[in-house]
Structure formats: structure tokens, C-alpha cells
Amino acid sequence: MESLRHHQSKGVGEWILENSVTLIFIAFTLFGFMVSTGVSVGFFLSELSCRVFRNTFLVLSLIIPVLAGLGLNFGIVIGAMSGQVAITLARYLEMGGIPGLLFSFAVAGLIAAFCGYLTGILYNKTRGQEMIASLIVGYFANGIYQFLFLFAVGVIIPVAANHPLIKPDGVGIRMTVDLIPYKQGGMKDALDSIYQIKFVHALLIIAVALIVAALVRYYLNKKRGHGYRNSLPALLVNIGLCLALAGVSIHAMVSNSPLNMVRKVPVVTALIIIGLCVFTVLIMKTKLGQDFRSVGQSQHTAEVSGINVDRTRIIATMISTVLASWGQIIYLQNMGTLNTYNAHTQIGMFSVAALLVGGASTSKASVKHAVFGTILFNAMFIMSPEIGQSLFGQAILGEYFRTFMVYGVIGLALGLHVWNSNKKSRIALE
Amino acid sequence: MSELNGNDAKLGNKSKGLLGSIGLPTLIIAVFWVLTLVAGHFVGISMSILFSDTLKRAGMNGILVLAMVPAIQSGTGPNFALPIGIVCGLFGTVCSIEFGLTGIVWLLGSIAIALPIAVAAGYGYGRLMNSVKGSEMTIATYTGFSVVALMCLAWLMIPFKSPKMGWFIGQGLRETIQLDAVEAAQILNNFLMFKIGGVVVPTGLLLTFLFFSLLVWLFFRSKRGIAISAGGANPKFAQAAGLDIDGNRVYANVLSTVLGAIGIIIYSQSYGYAQLYSAPLMMAFPAVAAVLIGGATASRAKVSHVIVGVVLFQGLLTTALPVANELFAGTDLSEIMRMIVQNGIILYALTQVKRGVQ
Numbered sequence: 001m002e003s004l005r006h007h008q009s010k011g012v013g014e015w016i017l018e019n020s021v022t023l024i025f026i027a028f029t030l031f032g033f034m035v036s037t038g039v040s041v042g043f044f045l046s047e048l049s050c051r052v053f054r055n056t057f058l059v060l061s062l063i064i065p066v067l068a069g070l071g072l073n074f075g076i077v078i079g080a081m082s083g084q085v086a087i088t089l090a091r092y093l094e095m096g097g098i099p100g101l102l103f104s105f106a107v108a109g110l111i112a113a114f115c116g117y118l119t120g121i122l123y124n125k126t127r128g129q130e131m132i133a134s135l136i137v138g139y140f141a142n143g144i145y146q147f148l149f150l151f152a153v154g155v156i157i158p159v160a161a162n163h164p165l166i167k168p169d170g171v172g173i174r175m176t177v178d179l180i181p182y183k184q185g186g187m188k189d190a191l192d193s194i195y196q197i198k199f200v201h202a203l204l205i206i207a208v209a210l211i212v213a214a215l216v217r218y219y220l221n222k223k224r225g226h227g228y229r230n231s232l233p234a235l236l237v238n239i240g241l242c243l244a245l246a247g248v249s250i251h252a253m254v255s256n257s258p259l260n261m262v263r264k265v266p267v268v269t270a271l272i273i274i275g276l277c278v279f280t281v282l283i284m285k286t287k288l289g290q291d292f293r294s295v296g297q298s299q300h301t302a303e304v305s306g307i308n309v310d311r312t313r314i315i316a317t318m319i320s321t322v323l324a325s326w327g328q329i330i331y332l333q334n335m336g337t338l339n340t341y342n343a344h345t346q347i348g349m350f351s352v353a354a355l356l357v358g359g360a361s362t363s364k365a366s367v368k369h370a371v372f373g374t375i376l377f378n379a380m381f382i383m384s385p386e387i388g389q390s391l392f393g394q395a396i397l398g399e400y401f402r403t404f405m406v407y408g409v410i411g412l413a414l415g416l417h418v419w420n421s422n423k424k425s426r427i428a429l430e
Numbered sequence: 431m432s433e434l435n436g437n438d439a440k441l442g443n444k445s446k447g448l449l450g451s452i453g454l455p456t457l458i459i460a461v462f463w464v465l466t467l468v469a470g471h472f473v474g475i476s477m478s479i480l481f482s483d484t485l486k487r488a489g490m491n492g493i494l495v496l497a498m499v500p501a502i503q504s505g506t507g508p509n510f511a512l513p514i515g516i517v518c519g520l521f522g523t524v525c526s527i528e529f530g531l532t533g534i535v536w537l538l539g540s541i542a543i544a545l546p547i548a549v550a551a552g553y554g555y556g557r558l559m560n561s562v563k564g565s566e567m568t569i570a571t572y573t574g575f576s577v578v579a580l581m582c583l584a585w586l587m588i589p590f591k592s593p594k595m596g597w598f599i600g601q602g603l604r605e606t607i608q609l610d611a612v613e614a615a616q617i618l619n620n621f622l623m624f625k626i627g628g629v630v631v632p633t634g635l636l637l638t639f640l641f642f643s644l645l646v647w648l649f650f651r652s653k654r655g656i657a658i659s660a661g662g663a664n665p666k667f668a669q670a671a672g673l674d675i676d677g678n679r680v681y682a683n684v685l686s687t688v689l690g691a692i693g694i695i696i697y698s699q700s701y702g703y704a705q706l707y708s709a710p711l712m713m714a715f716p717a718v719a720a721v722l723i724g725g726a727t728a729s730r731a732k733v734s735h736v737i738v739g740v741v742l743f744q745g746l747l748t749t750a751l752p753v754a755n756e757l758f759a760g761t762d763l764s765e766i767m768r769m770i771v772q773n774g775i776i777l778y779a780l781t782q783v784k785r786g787v788q
Binding site: 172401 | 510560564565575576582587728758765770771773774
């Protein structure tokens with residue numbers, strides 16, 4: 001909201017240009033609702049809430065590198081791979097349930113911290129080209145990952161050949177690994193199924209929480225003398241929207257609305273995601289966070305003012321990689337099966353696209369961008385096969401279009417950002 | 431040009447010294463290739479087949495790698511948006527099949543149709559690269575990806591009727607189109623092909639590659655070519671000398687895109703299939719890796735780098751496949767090695783890009 005007001009002063013045209021990616025996505029999703037007939041509200045919201053809880057953690061892991069000036073860290077796929085190594089290890093050791101999950105988190109964190117350290121060193125050596133380096137290092141790491149899982153397991157590392165995880169010939173991990181449902185002692189839904197509530201209840205809680213948060217913030221700003229940050233109209237609009245949301249959920253609860261059919265919401269996963277949001281906001285207020293910000297703004301100034309720039313950048317990369325590894329575990333326990341050689345390959349691309357759709361750029365990103373972007377991006381993802389189906393009679397067309405949107409969004413958002421900053425620096429020079 | 435050459439030589443003496451004019455990546459890959467060859471010899475793999483395949487694959491990929499030279503020389507960096515040129519070439523290919531052309535006429539027709547499209551696309555791409563100076567490589571990669579994804583839609587919706595390309599049911603083109611059907615598979619490879627000691631030499635293919643290499647080599651000795659190199663090597667100096675750097679960058683990227691388009695046509699005829707849809711998506715990376723293996727950097731490249739690089743890289747890949755299969759049956763070790771070598775070399779080149787702290 002603040003950014004919205006901030007940009008309005010620069011004129012509508014510029015605002016539209018800066019938010020073009022977001023606007024395109026909103027328009028596309030709305031268009032999808034208009035043309036498609038086969039999508040019920042219940043199905044759409046079930047899919048959406050499932051996907052949002054699965055992916056938000058991964059998208060959030062991208063924020064800190066952006067603030068530290070590293071750009072969009074496509075290298076989170078390395079984190080994702082670390083998560084998969086950990087979860088495979090837990091599965092091999094026949095660990096399941098919460099202990100298995102905690103074990104996976106711990107192992108993944110260690111591997112990811114090490115990999116993140118190495119990646120951070122690489123980014124320091126490829127200064128100015130971090131984004132392409134992060135993309136390529138993801139492909140590079142994928143080679144090492146495949147070497148580990150297809151070759152080293154069985155040839156170098158002795159394993160039990162009759163284990164259900166290992167390919168029949170005793171070398172390598174199978175293409176798909178079943179994580180076994182939680183009730184049978186496995187890790188599928190281990191986190192999600194701890195405590196679940198109905199979607200409409202969750203909606204009501206979120207609406208009330210947002211109202212409370214908005215009021216508390218308004219009050220605190222006023223009390224601390226930051227009254228200029230407040231805007232009564234914006235507050236009223238926000239509260240109005242939240243009240244409408246609460247109204248909808250209460251109405252759904254008492255009537256027989258399709259919202260009652262929406263899949264249940266995993267509370268613990270939601271709390272973990274909220275926890276990461278709070279962590280990301282809070283860490284930026286610490287000394288380390290201030291270092292991230294100053295390194296992000298100007299490495300030279302940061303160096304002069306006594307910040308160890310290289311070390312700060314490595315820490316940012318490590319945090320991002322570790323968070324991504326945990327995000328991938330959350331993702332996998334929700335999916336229930338591990339596509340050993342495919343699950344991680346698209347993660348970087350999709351997460352970056354989601355963050356950009358939310359309105360972030362290579363130099364600014366916030367929790368709001370990540371959450372909003374994940375919701376919008378996944379809404380598009382659900383709608384596009386439907387659009388292909390209803391407009392052209394071919395769902396595959398919608399899927400190709402979806403791929404195009406993912407790549408196009410990243411290209412467009414990066415291009416616009418560089419173009420804008422080049423234009424600004426030219427104006428400054430002249 | 432003499433000044434530039436002088437500069438290059440001085441730089442070369444300073445930084446390379448020990449290894450002479452051969453760069454470290456070139457040396458490592460060459461040693462690695464020789465080791466695989468020796469291993470192959472001991473496990474009893476026919477050397478003549480390996481060398482035949484190496485020649486064939488080097489010729490196949492050569493022009494795609496050559497497309498890197500103008501882009502690198504102009505200062506936009508390796509052309510990670512090579513798929514743009516590739517889809518132009520593929521479009522020419524399917525058009526000329528649709529028009530019912532066969533044999534050598536098909537080949538020339540494909541190139542003729544692809545050329546104007548590639549020029550237009552390359553112009554647009556070059557303009558884009560000028561407006562995003564400083565982040566060319568990342569944006570080029572995603573531009574290439576987006577164009578490939580967009581063309582997936584086009585391949586599916588294009589109203590072509592030729593039964594040689596369509597699915598048996600439904601609309602759109604097939605994922606792989608057999609060029610046997612238009613009597614064009616290996617048409618260049620078989621031209622003047624001869625065997626020497628069991629090694630098959632695809633003369634026509636190699637001649638085509640060398641012909642285009644010669645063209646590019648000559649181009650960089652023309653006035654325009656020297657201007658492009660100068661703009662890439664030292665933009666401020668070139669600007670002071672009154673050169674139109676932005677114009678030259680566009681020109682170089684047009685050239686690179688055109689070479690990409692011709693390259694994929696030559697590639698397809700040697701492969702025997704035209705691959706549509708997502709096949710071109712990752713094709714830029716092996717080409718970038720090959721020119722870097724040959725000794726190029728992200729800012730300087732020569733035709734000789736292309737020839738050395740493509741022979742070494744494709745040689746290593748061709749040799750590693752049967753050797754790895756022989757040594758460790760059932761594993762896909764050579765594909766894993768390709769990923770590590772290819773991306774490792776690009777990363778190495780990226781660490782060598784000299785840029786000041788922002």
C-alpha cells in the first residue's frame with residue numbers, strides 16, 4: 001500500500017510501467033475466470049491454498065539476497081537439492097513422522113549452509129553478474145547432485161540394494177521416492193497434518209488479525225510520532241476490505257456456500273511461514289540487517305564505513321540457501337512424493353517469477369511482495385490450462401502459455417528494472 | 431587493428447606467460463579428452479568410430495558456436511539468447527518443408543526463409559541488449575527462454591498442412607520432424623564424404639563450417655568488423671574515436687542471430703531431425719561452453735577459439751559416452767559430466783569478468 005501511494009505521485013504512466021508485471025497477472029487471472037466454465041470456486045481455492053502453503057516459504061527465502069544487493073538468487077535450487085538429500089537420507093534410515101522431519105531440517109540446514117558458503121564465495125568472484133552466475137551454478141550443482149544420486153550411491157557409497165529407495169540394480173536412487181503417509185509412519189503431510197482447521201475459519205482469523213495489525217500499527221506510529229506514515233483513508237480501505245472478508249467467511253459458515261468445500265488449512269505450516277515473515281522483517285532491523293541494506297545500496301560506501309562486504313554477502317547467501325532447503329522439505333512433505341531428479345529444477349525459476357509478480361525487483365523485495373506474488377502466481381498457474389481449454393480446446397496450449405509467462409515475467413521484470421536504472425543514471429550524468 | 435593486436439599480445443604475455451598462448455580451460459579439457467581416449471583404447475572402443483563421430487559433431491555444432499564470436503566481440507557477452515536465432519532457423523526449416531522443397535533446394539530454401547526473419551529478430555534483440563547494458567547475460571538468457579516458450583505456442587497453432595510434419599491426430603507440428611522425408615538428412619555430410627583409415631570424414635559439413643568460419647574471420651578484418659571489436663574492447667575509446675557503438679552492437683547481434691539460424695539448419699540436416707518445441711531451450715549453453723573451452727573469454731573471442739573449442743568439447747562428449755558406458759554400465763555418467771564441464775566452464779569465465787565494485 002505504501003509503495004502504491006509513493007508511486008502515484010510520479011504519475012499514472014510510470015506507476016503502470018513499474019507494476020506492469022503485477023497488472024498483467026491480475027488481468028490474466030481475471031480473464032481466466034471470465035472465459036473458463038469448468039473451474040468452481042471450491043476447486044480453485046483448494047488448489048490455491050494448497051499451492052500457496054507449499055511454495056511461500058521458498059519464495060520468502062529469496063528476499064534477503066535481494067536486499068543485500070545480490071539480485072535474485074536462482075541458486076536456491078542448491079538449497080532445494082540439500083533439502084532433498086536430507087529427506088532422502090531420512091527416508092533411507094526409515095525415519096518418519098515429526099522426528100524424521102526434524103532430522104531432515106537439521107541435516108538440510110547443515111548441507112545448505114556449507115553449499116551456501118561456497119555459492120557466496122562464487123558470487124563474490126562474479127560480482128556484477130551474480131544472477132547469471134546463480135542460474136548457471138544451479139545447473140552445475142544439478143550435475144553434482146545427479147553424480148551423487150545416480151552414481152556415487154551404490155558405486156562409492158555402499159547401500160542396501162534391496163532398499164525400496166535404491167534402483168533394482170543396486171546403483172542410484174529411484175526416479176520417484178514415495179514418502180509414505182504420516183499415518184503409516186512416513187513423512188507425507190507430517191507437518192501439514194499436525195493441526196488443520198477449516199478454510200472459512202482460517203479466512204476469518206486472517207481477516208481479524210489483519211484488522212488488529214493495521215490498528216496496532218496505526219496506534220504505534222501515532223504514539224511514536226511517526227504520524228506522517230499513517231493515512232486514514234488507506235487504513236479505512238484496508239479495514240473495510242478485511243471486514244468484507246470476515247463477512248464472507250461468516251456468511252459461508254452459516255450458509256451452505258461452496259467455501260465450506262475448500263480443503264482444510266494446515267495451521268503449523270502457516271505458522272512457520274508467518275514465523276519466517278517475522279524473522280525476515282526483524283533481521284533487517286538488527287546490525288546484520290543494516291549491513292545487508294548498506295551493502296545492497298553501495299558496496300563501496302559499505303566498505304568505507306567498515307563493513308566486511310564479502311562476509312556480509314556470503315552470510316546473506318547462506319541464509320537464503322538454508323531457508324530454501326527447509327522450504328523444499330515443506331514443499332516435499334506436502335507433495336508426498338519426491339521426484340528425485342525433477343523436483344528441484346524448476347524451483348528457482350518459479351520462486352523468482354512469483355516474487356517478481358508480487359512487485360519486487362532486483363533491488364527491492366519485501367515479505368508483502370513474496371506473499372502477494374505467490375498467491376497471484378499460483379492463481380495464474382491454476383487458470384492457464386483452463387484458459388487454453390476453453391479458448392482453443394487444448395489444455396496443452398495453456399501450459400505452453402504458462403511457461404511463456406514464467407520466462408517472460410522474469411525477462412520483462414529484469415529488463416524493465418535495468419532499463420529504468422540505466423535511464424536514471426544517464427539522466428544523472430547529463 | 432594493429433593497435434588492438436598489440437594490446438592483445440601484451441595482455442597475453444602478461445597474464446599467460448607460463449602456459450604460452452593456451453589458456454587453462456583449454457589445457458584441462460584437452461588433457462581430460464586425451465585421458466578418456468586412452469581409457470577408451472584400453473577398454474577396446476574403436477578409435478576410428480570415435481574420431482568419425484567427433485568430426486561429425488564438431489561440424490554439426492560449429493556454426494552455432496561461431497555465432498558467439500560477433501556477440502562477444504561487440505561487448506554484449508556470449509549470446510545466451512542463441513535460441514532466438516535457432517527458432518528463426520527452425521521456422522525456415524518447417525516453411526520450406528511446407529512448400530514441398532526437397533534435397534539441397536530444401537536446405538537453401540530454409541536458409542533463404544530464415545535469413546530475413548533472423549535479421550529482424552536480431553535487430554530487435556540487439557536494440558534490447560543496448561537498453562539493458564550491464565545485465566546483458568541474464569536478460570539475454572530469459573529473452574531466449576521466453577522466445578522458445580512463445581514459439582511452442584506457434585508450433586502448435588501454425589496452420590501447416592504437410593503430412594510430413596503434423597501429428598496423426600489434432601493440430602500443430604510434431605516434436606521431431608524427420609528430414610529423411612524431404613531427402614535432406616545428412617545431405618551436406620554425404621557430399622564428397624570419404625573414409626581414411628576407417629575414419630569417416632563428412633567433407634561437405636566440414637567445408638560448410640570452415641566456409642562460415644572464414645566469412646566471420648574476414649568480416650572481423652573489414653572496417654565494420656574492426657569497429658565492432660574496438661567498441662567491445664574499449665567502449666570509451668571507441669566512442670571518442672567517433673564510432674557508433676550502439677549501432678555496431680546491434681549489427682553484431684544481428685550477425686550472431688543469423689549465424690544461429692543457419693547453424694541450426696546445418697545441425698538439423700546432420701542430425702537428421704528438426705527438433706521443435708522445447709528442444710532449443712538449453713542449446714545456448716553448450717555453444718557458450720565450447721567457445722570458452724577454445725580459449726575465449728566473456729569479452730574476447732576469435733574464430734580459432736571456436737574451432738579449437740568445438741572440436742575439444744564435442745570430442746570429449748563423444749568419447750566420454752561409450753567409455754563411461756563401458757566402465758560403469760547402466761549409469762548416465764557422460765551426461766552428468768557434460769553438465770559439470772559445461773556449466774563449470776561458464777562459471778569459470780564469469781569469475782574472470784573484470785568489473786569494478788559498484
